[in-house]
Amino acid sequence: MEVETAVSFRPGELEVDSSGAGHLLGSRCASCGAHFFPVRQACAGCLGTDLEAVRLSTTGTLYTFSIVRQSTPEFEVPYALGYVDFSEGVRIMGQISGCDLEDIWIGMQLSLSVEPFGEDEDGNQLSGYRFRPTEAGSGGGS
Ligand SMILES: [Zn+2]
Numbered sequence: 001m002e003v004e005t006a007v008s009f010r011p012g013e014l015e016v017d018s019s020g021a022g023h024l025l026g027s028r029c030a031s032c033g034a035h036f037f038p039v040r041q042a043c044a045g046c047l048g049t050d051l052e053a054v055r056l057s058t059t060g061t062l063y064t065f066s067i068v069r070q071s072t073p074e075f076e077v078p079y080a081l082g083y084v085d086f087s088e089g090v091r092i093m094g095q096i097s098g099c100d101l102e103d104i105w106i107g108m109q110l111s112l113s114v115e116p117f118g119e120d121e122d123g124n125q126l127s128g129y130r131f132r133p134t135e136a137g138s139g140g141g142s
Pocket residue numbers: 029030031032033034043044045046047048
């Protein structure tokens with residue numbers, strides 16, 4: 001049986017379990033309860049340094065987005081780049097995939113999606129994250 005090693009495109013930010021499901025890793029301040037992404041060494045709220053690593057929730061609400069029409073050659077344009085608000089109070093930027101650009105709207109529910117991001121120089125498959133429309137919220141049309 002072949003063991004596939006998925007290497008995170010951004011180690012320390014994205015954790016992928018054996019089923020392929022991904023979780024973003026953040027920090028939670030033990031003093032005031034604030035959450036941060038990516039992982040921080042000190043709390044931006046209370047300056048406490050007692051932070052624990054936590055898995056953030058995997059669905060959030062689109063706060064705002066823009067359509068990118070020019071980029072570096074590795075990225076196929078156009079694509080949508082959005083800020084997604086999570087229930088922990090963190091806002092995370094990421095590419096939106098899995099739907100047409102005209103079907104993206106502020107306030108839509110998005111789910112974290114682990115997707116291939118090419119290979120590293122050793123040939124390992126890289127995994128990164130994007131946000132896709134949440135299945136449950138996509139029924140019912142406009
Ligand atoms: Zn704090």
